[in-house]
Amino acid sequence: MDTPSGAARSSLGPPSALPASRIPIQQTWLTTDAASAAAILLLLLAFVVWPVLRVLATSLAGPAGLTLGNYADFFSSSRLLRILVNSLVVSAVSTAITVAVALVLAYSVTRSDIPGKRFVSLMSLLPLISPPFLVSLAFILLLGRNGVITQALHLDWSIYGFTGIVVSQVFTFLPQGYILLVNVLGAIDVSLEEAAENLGAGPLTTLRRVTLSLARPGLASAALIVFILCMTDFGNPILIGGRYNVLATEIYAQVIGMSNFAAGSAMSAVLIVPCLVAYLVNACWVGSQSYVTVSAGARMATRPMPPALRWTLFVLSGGVALGVALIYALIPLGSVVQLWGSDWSLSLRHYAFASSAEGAWPIGNSVKLALLSGVIGTVVALVTAYVVERKRPPGRRVIEALSLLPAALPGTVIGVGYILAFNVPPLLLTGTIWILAASVVFWKFPVAVLAGINALKQIDPAIEEAAVSLGAGSVRTFARVVIPLLTGAAFSIFVYFFINGMVTVSAVIFLIYPGFNLGSVAILNQVENGYLGAACALGTIIIVIVVGSVLLLRALVGGDRVAVLKL
Amino acid sequence: MRISLDRLTKRFGASVAVDGLSLEIGAGELVSLVGGSGCGKTTTLRVIAGFERPDAGEVRFDGRVVNDVPPRRRSVGVVFQSYALFPTMTVAENIAFGPRVARWPAPKVRARVAEMVALTHLHGLEERYANQLSGGQQQRVALARALAKSPEILLLDEPLSALDAKIRLRLRGEIRKIQQDLGITTVYVTHDQEEALSIADRIAVMRKGRIEQVGRPEEIYARPRTDFVADFIGVSNLLACRVVSARDGVVEWEGERLRIALNGGQDGERVLLSLRPEKLAVVAERAPDDGRNRLHGVLEVVTFLGPFVRVELTVHGRPLWADVPHATGAILERKKPVTLAFAPDACVVIAATGSEAD
Ligand SMILES: Nc1ncnc2c1ncn2[C@@H]1O[C@H](COP(=O)(O)OP(=O)(O)O)[C@@H](O)[C@H]1O
Ligand SMILES: [Mg+2]
Numbered sequence: 001m002d003t004p005s006g007a008a009r010s011s012l013g014p015p016s017a018l019p020a021s022r023i024p025i026q027q028t029w030l031t032t033d034a035a036s037a038a039a040i041l042l043l044l045l046a047f048v049v050w051p052v053l054r055v056l057a058t059s060l061a062g063p064a065g066l067t068l069g070n071y072a073d074f075f076s077s078s079r080l081l082r083i084l085v086n087s088l089v090v091s092a093v094s095t096a097i098t099v100a101v102a103l104v105l106a107y108s109v110t111r112s113d114i115p116g117k118r119f120v121s122l123m124s125l126l127p128l129i130s131p132p133f134l135v136s137l138a139f140i141l142l143l144g145r146n147g148v149i150t151q152a153l154h155l156d157w158s159i160y161g162f163t164g165i166v167v168s169q170v171f172t173f174l175p176q177g178y179i180l181l182v183n184v185l186g187a188i189d190v191s192l193e194e195a196a197e198n199l200g201a202g203p204l205t206t207l208r209r210v211t212l213s214l215a216r217p218g219l220a221s222a223a224l225i226v227f228i229l230c231m232t233d234f235g236n237p238i239l240i241g242g243r244y245n246v247l248a249t250e251i252y253a254q255v256i257g258m259s260n261f262a263a264g265s266a267m268s269a270v271l272i273v274p275c276l277v278a279y280l281v282n283a284c285w286v287g288s289q290s291y292v293t294v295s296a297g298a299r300m301a302t303r304p305m306p307p308a309l310r311w312t313l314f315v316l317s318g319g320v321a322l323g324v325a326l327i328y329a330l331i332p333l334g335s336v337v338q339l340w341g342s343d344w345s346l347s348l349r350h351y352a353f354a355s356s357a358e359g360a361w362p363i364g365n366s367v368k369l370a371l372l373s374g375v376i377g378t379v380v381a382l383v384t385a386y387v388v389e390r391k392r393p394p395g396r397r398v399i400e401a402l403s404l405l406p407a408a409l410p411g412t413v414i415g416v417g418y419i420l421a422f423n424v425p426p427l428l429l430t431g432t433i434w435i436l437a438a439s440v441v442f443w444k445f446p447v448a449v450l451a452g453i454n455a456l457k458q459i460d461p462a463i464e465e466a467a468v469s470l471g472a473g474s475v476r477t478f479a480r481v482v483i484p485l486l487t488g489a490a491f492s493i494f495v496y497f498f499i500n501g502m503v504t505v506s507a508v509i510f511l512i513y514p515g516f517n518l519g520s521v522a523i524l525n526q527v528e529n530g531y532l533g534a535a536c537a538l539g540t541i542i543i544v545i546v547v548g549s550v551l552l553l554r555a556l557v558g559g560d561r562v563a564v565l566k567l
Numbered sequence: 568m569r570i571s572l573d574r575l576t577k578r579f580g581a582s583v584a585v586d587g588l589s590l591e592i593g594a595g596e597l598v599s600l601v602g603g604s605g606c607g608k609t610t611t612l613r614v615i616a617g618f619e620r621p622d623a624g625e626v627r628f629d630g631r632v633v634n635d636v637p638p639r640r641r642s643v644g645v646v647f648q649s650y651a652l653f654p655t656m657t658v659a660e661n662i663a664f665g666p667r668v669a670r671w672p673a674p675k676v677r678a679r680v681a682e683m684v685a686l687t688h689l690h691g692l693e694e695r696y697a698n699q700l701s702g703g704q705q706q707r708v709a710l711a712r713a714l715a716k717s718p719e720i721l722l723l724d725e726p727l728s729a730l731d732a733k734i735r736l737r738l739r740g741e742i743r744k745i746q747q748d749l750g751i752t753t754v755y756v757t758h759d760q761e762e763a764l765s766i767a768d769r770i771a772v773m774r775k776g777r778i779e780q781v782g783r784p785e786e787i788y789a790r791p792r793t794d795f796v797a798d799f800i801g802v803s804n805l806l807a808c809r810v811v812s813a814r815d816g817v818v819e820w821e822g823e824r825l826r827i828a829l830n831g832g833q834d835g836e837r838v839l840l841s842l843r844p845e846k847l848a849v850v851a852e853r854a855p856d857d858g859r860n861r862l863h864g865v866l867e868v869v870t871f872l873g874p875f876v877r878v879e880l881t882v883h884g885r886p887l888w889a890d891v892p893h894a895t896g897a898i899l900e901r902k903k904p905v906t907l908a909f910a911p912d913a914c915v916v917i918a919a920t921g922s923e924a925d
Contacts, residue, residue, distance in 0.1 A: 191651035194618055199665035200639045200716065209664075213655045 032474040037393040040384050044402040046427065047442040051417025052272075052409070058420055059265035070266035080250070084270060087246040090162060090237075091230035094169035098230075099223045101170060101320055102177030103215075108317040110185040111211075112310055113302040116318060123321035124178040126328060127171060129546045131503040131520045133235025134539045136168040137527065138327040140240060141334050141536075146341030160242030168236040171327060173229045174320075177222045184218030185211070193303060203306055217286050224282040228275045232410035234506035235520075239527055247271045248506065251412045256510065261420065268413040279408035331543070334536035350533035351541075363541055366519035369433060369508075370501030373440040377448060377497035378490055380441060385452025386478060390461065400449075407446040414443045415510025431513045439507045444500045448493045455489030456482075491557050495550055502546050568629050568642075568719040568752050569594050570615065575624035577610050577776075584610040586776035587624070595750040597743070599763035602773030603799070608756040609648070611773075612722050615754060616645050628720070641720075644713030648724040650705045652697035658708050659684075659693040665716040683711040686745060703734040710742065714749070721746065721753040727762065739766055760800045764788065772796050794917055797841035802877075804847075804887050806840040806914075816911065821883035825860045828912045839917040844877060846913035847889035849899070852906045859908040862887070866905050869896050880905055 062069050074080050105124050109117050127135065142149050143159035150158055159167070188211060196206040212219075234248040241249060247267055255264035334340050338347040353360070387393060388400050406414070418439050422429040429435035459482070467481040468474075483490070505520040512518055517525075519542050526535035570592040577585040585607045592598045600608045613619045615626060617638035625632050633641060652661055662683050666676045684690060687707040697705055706726060713721060726742065727735040743766050746753050757763050763770050764784040772779045772787065772795070780787060780796045791797035794805055808818035808825070813832040818825050818840070832838060850861075864882035876896030880887050889907055899905060 189649060189651060191647045191649050192653060194616075194638070195645065195647060195651040195653070195712075196664070196668075197638050198616060198618075198643065198645045199712070200668045201664070202639065205668060210653060210655075213653075216655075 033387070033391045033393060036383060037387050037391065037395060037399065040380070040387060041395055041399055041402075043380065044399065044442075047438050048402050048405055048409075048445075051414065051421040054420035055265045055268050055413060055417045058261055059269045061262065070262045071270075073263065074266050074270060080267070083245045083247055083250050086162075086244060087231060087248070087271070088274065090165050090169075090244070090246060091227055094166045094173070094230045095223050095227040097166065098170045098173050098177050098226050099181075099219060102174055102181050102222065103219065104313065105174075105178050105317045105320060106181035106185050107211075108313040110182055111302060112305060112313050114310060114314040114317065116314075116321070120317045120321045123324040125175050126324055127173075128175040129499055129503075129550070130328070130543050131235065131505060131523060131539060132172050132233065133168070133239050133505065133524070134331055134543075135171045135327055136164065136236045136239040137334075137523070137532070137535055137539060138330040139164060139168055140527070141330050141340060141532065144240075146532075148341070151341055160240055161244040164240035164242065165233075165237050165244060165246070168240055169230050169233055171324060172233070172236060173226050174324070176229060177226050180222040180225065181215070181218060184215050184222075188214050190303060203309055221282050221286045224278040224286065228278050228408060231271065231275055231278075232412070232506065234410075234412055234509070235524070238524065248410055248412045251416060252509065255416055255419070261416070264416055265420070268410070268416050271410050272408070272413055275410060276408045283404075328543075331536050332540045334532060335540045337533070340532050340536075350531075350537040353534060353537070362517040362522040363519045363538070363545070365433075365516055366502050366542065367545065369436050369440065369518065370498045372433065372437045373444075373501035374494045374498040376437055377441040377444070378494045381445060381448035381493055381497075382452050382483075382486060382490060383478075384445075385449050385456055386482060388449070389453045389456040390464065390482075403449045404446045406443050409443065411443060411504070411506030412510070414439055414507040418507070419510055430511070433516065435511050436508050436516075436518075437501075439511055440497065440501050440504055443507050444497060444504075448496055451489055451493055451496070452486070455486055459485050487557065491553060495553060498549060499546055502542055569627075570720065570752060570754070571625070571627040571630070572611070572615070573625040573627065575611070575614060575621045575626065577607075577614055577619055578622050583776050585614065585621070588773075588776065588778055589624075590771055590778060590781065592752060592754065594752055596768045597746055597753040597755055597766065599755045599757060599767035599770050600773055601757055601760055601763040601770055601799075602779075604758060606773045607776040608758075608773055609724055610776075612645075612724050612754060612756050615720070616643050616722055617641050642716075642718045643720045643722060644716070644718035646706075646709045646713050646721070646723040646726050648726070648728065650697075650709040652705055652708055652712070654697050657694050657696055658689060658700070661697070661708055662711045662715050664712065669716060679715055683715050686714070687711040688741075702730050703738060706730065706738060707741075710745070714745075714751075719752065721751045722756075723753065724756045725758065726755075728758070735762075742766070764800070770800075772799060774799075790915055791841055791917065794839050794841070797915070797917060802844055802888060804842040804844065805917075806842060808838050808840055810834055810836045810838060821885065823862065823883065825914075826858075826911045827860075827914045827916070829916060832916075840914040841917055842909060842914050844888040844890040845875075847887070847891075847907050847909050849878070849889065849891050849895050850906050850908045852904070854906075854908075857908075859910050862907040862909075864905055864907065866899050866901055866903055868901075869899060871896075878905070880907070882907070 059070050060066055060068070102124075105120060108114055109121050109124075114120075139147075139159050141147055143164075144150065145158050145160075147158065149155070192210050192214070193206050196210045197203075201209065232248060233246075234252065237244070237246045238249045238252070248271065251264050251267045251271065254260045254267065335350050336346055336348065337343070338345045338349070384399065384403055388396050388403070393399075418435055419430060421427065422435055422438075429438065463485070464477055464481055467477045472480065503520055505518075505524065508518055509521050509524070512521055519538055523535045523538045523542075526532070526538065570590075572588055572590045572592075575585050575588045576583065588607070588611060590598070600611060602608055610619060614621050617633070617636060621634065626634055628641070653664065656664070659680050662680045663676050666679055671679070680693070684693060687710055689704065689707055689711060692700065692704060692708075697708070700708065709726070710723075723742070727738055730738065739762060742755075755763070755766060764787075767784060769781060770784055770787050771781045774795055780792045782790075787796065787800055791800060791803070794803075797803040797805060806820045808820045810829065810832050811817040811819050811824065811834065813829055813834055813836075816827055816829045818827055818829070818838065820840075827840065829838075850859075852863075862882050864880035864887060866878060866880055867886070868879040870877045870879070872890075875890045876893055878889050878891060878896065878899060880889065887907070
């Protein structure tokens with residue numbers, strides 16, 4: 001990010017002594033602000049609040065008006081209660097393992113000097129850029145009914161079910177935990193650990209009493225966020241869950257399979273509760289716990305550690321990194337063998353697909369959706385960030401809260417809510433690409449807005465004040481002064497939405513319409529029909545497109561200005 | 568405990584942070600490492616503490632080589648520049664950390680904490696967390712924590728750099744008093760030459776990973792050996808001269824003949840003179856010759872500095888500073904000629920081979 005030079009500030013001076021002629025400018029400026037704030041508020045009300053309200057309303061609606069019958073049905077059905085417990089248990093287990101693994105990786109990368117740190121870091125982030133359930137697909141190739149290992153060992157066990165979901169979720173959500181913990185550990189001043197050592201503490205005492213003690217709020221935060229991701233995960237359970245049902249997939253079965261919106265809505269409401277609780281605990285309680293760095297100038301450096309600890313870290317993080325590499329190598333491999341599990345000869349036949357409706361069209365649609373979401377999402381997110389961070393209109397807290405709320409919303413709930421909210425005028429959007437784009441943009445809104453706000457925080461407000469004091473209006477200031485300083489963030493946000501447009505599945509699977517399938521959903525269809533090779537082919541194409549576009553953008557606008565956004 | 572640093576070298580990649588540095592620090596002595604930012608002070612301190620391994624050379628405590636002794640076995644207390652207080656612990660817990668890790672019995676730990684609290688005037692703050700303390704209080708906690716296990720060596724890295732001027736002065740006095748009461752061997756790193764002059768038994772002026780000059784504060788101030796030291800410690804006018812007559816002590820500066828106390832040297836040789844501003848006096852233009860050198864210049868700026876005023880003049884196109892009493896400053900006018908006088912022994916000859924200016 002370009003930092004503003006102090007020159008603008010010093011040469012122009014503080015914009016306090018302004019001529020009276022500025023007043024009219026000031027007024028138009030205010031109205032533009034009010035208008036943009038109102039527009040954003042309306043968008044958020046329409047695309048975040050309204051769908052959720054529609055879900056709640058539907059869950060409370062019965063043939064004879066308002067009723068709690070749907071909830072009664074849910075809580076009196078032992079099968080559905082079992083599913084709720086399944087969701088909670090599998091998410092808790094996946095979360096615990098994910099955070100533990102992420103902690104080892106983050107500690108190795110930030111604190112040790114083990115060889116291959118770059119590889120570990122790269123592999124920890126890799127699952128971010130692929131459809132979330134490709135991990136499941138890879139495990140099916142290894143340990144499914146026709147899996148390599150299953151066959152080689154003549155197992156009559158296969159990975160479908162609880163185990164499958166857990167291992168897949170661990171690898172799928174590793175990046176989120178890893179990024180959070182790298183930031184947490186990276187913010188801890190190494191001097192603290194040196195101080196402990198200087199006072200006589202050994203490496204393990206230092207780790208326990210200083211490092212982990214400081215990282216505790218960060219660990220709690222990572223756990224809560226990963227828990228939400230696991231609870232709301234749809235792709236992994238549907239692919240590898242077998243008969244182990246969870247809420248997210250059951251909602252899909254009710255709504256799409258049986259068109260039972262009442263039951264689906266009640267389940268959605270039930271699913272929202274733990275997610276929202278985790279979200280609020282993280283935002284309100286954990287947030288207030290984190291230790292502000294007491295001193296300026298935190299240093300981050302690797303420290304010498306006992307060989308035993310170093311080698312343990314090396315084996316653990318190297319093993320996980322190799323695991324990720326193997327998973328992502330299996331997908332393209334699976335796409336080029338004749339028939340996985342029986343005929344290992346090389347073949348490109350899976351790339352031919354049965355018809356273009358299975359291959360070319362869904363991929364084309366995905367690219368279209370990704371571009372559309374990228375453009376719309378970037379504009380809306382940046383304007384929102386600008387209004388919230390710089391203009392501070394009266395309703396700013398509400399705008400901020402609503403922008404971040406989708407982080408607590410399961411994609412399946414977004415999907416159900418969007419069908420319910422947008423299949424009637426005035427917002428008749430079902431059956432168009434716009435509803436898909438809206439679902440991607442607003443479901444993935446929180447990270448983008450936060451990135452925008454962070455980028456704006458790096459820009460000295462005096463630069464804008466200088467522009468305004470020179471007579472530029474609000475729109476012009478934003479367009480000519482702020483945007484150029486935000487290019488790095490804008491490209492990152494675009495890439496973030498683009499990737500999500502390419503890989504997302506849980507919300508859009510409710511919203512695709514006849515003649516408009518998406519690549520990510522097509523993978524699911526192929527797996528369901530038993531065509532693992534075609535599924536791998538589609539997965540490979542999507543990964544190639546995502547990686548290719550990120551590299552292309554980086555080449556076009558310059559190296560590190562395009563960060564792949566986290567979370 | 569005596570510390571000997573013997574030809575220490577520490578590299579980071581291609582850059583050399585400490586370059587063959589040797590220094591002897593006597594038992595109970597406070598030596599200040601002073602120098603500009605990036606000259607290797609912190610690195611030297613970290614090598615003594617054991618956080619960095621020297622690439623070459625030895626660190627000896629009382630003659631025993633400690634290169635391979637890990638930090639936690641060195642009996643060294645460190646006060647970090649950032650204080651590095653544990654934010655998850657109270658003041659008392661911070662101070663007790665060292666004794667607890669060493670498994671002192673609980674009553675002894677408690678007594679020691681109370682003792683350190685008294686020593687550093689932290690009464691009533693024992694249960695506070697670091698972020699509830701002022702900068703000066705954090706500094707005291709850092710000192711108390713470093714001293715809690717009665718180390719034999721104390722290392723302080725710019726301990727006062729983050730504090731206000733007033734608190735800095737007070738804490739400086741307190742640190743010195745505690746150090747002398749305990750008689751603990753201390754290395755005190757600072758970039759502030761005035762702080763170094765006021766607190767240290769001896770000063771080591773560092774530059775580019777080497778020690779430029781070591782000595783007692785008054786020695787370093789009165790007889791800087793290089794132009795860097797002359798310039799870094801206090802304020803100096805540096806005059807590049809040529810020796811006209813080594814026997815009679817006559818040099819030439821900007822076409823002007825000056826009489827100075829030369830010892831040795833050869834005719835025609837180039838020498839650099841350091842002339843402190845307080846050694847220059849303003850005299851009447853036609854004052855009778857009293858054996859002092861005379862310089863004629865033009866007044867540029869008068870700066871009020873509390874006890875005296877500092878005047879900047881241009882002499883033969885070069886800037887010179889002189890510190891004069893208020894009364895003198897009051898009668899001077901900008902752009903008007905001024906006559907300066909200084910005694911032959913007011914100059915210090917800096918070795919002609921001294922390192923060239925940056
Ligand atoms: N961990 C490190 N890695 C790389 N370079 C370092 C490291 N520590 C210090 N240096 C370099 O060594 C030189 C001396 O640094 P330092 O000892 O911190 O100087 P000082 O404390 O005098 O300001 C500087 O050029 C600095 O950039
Ligand atoms: Mg330093």
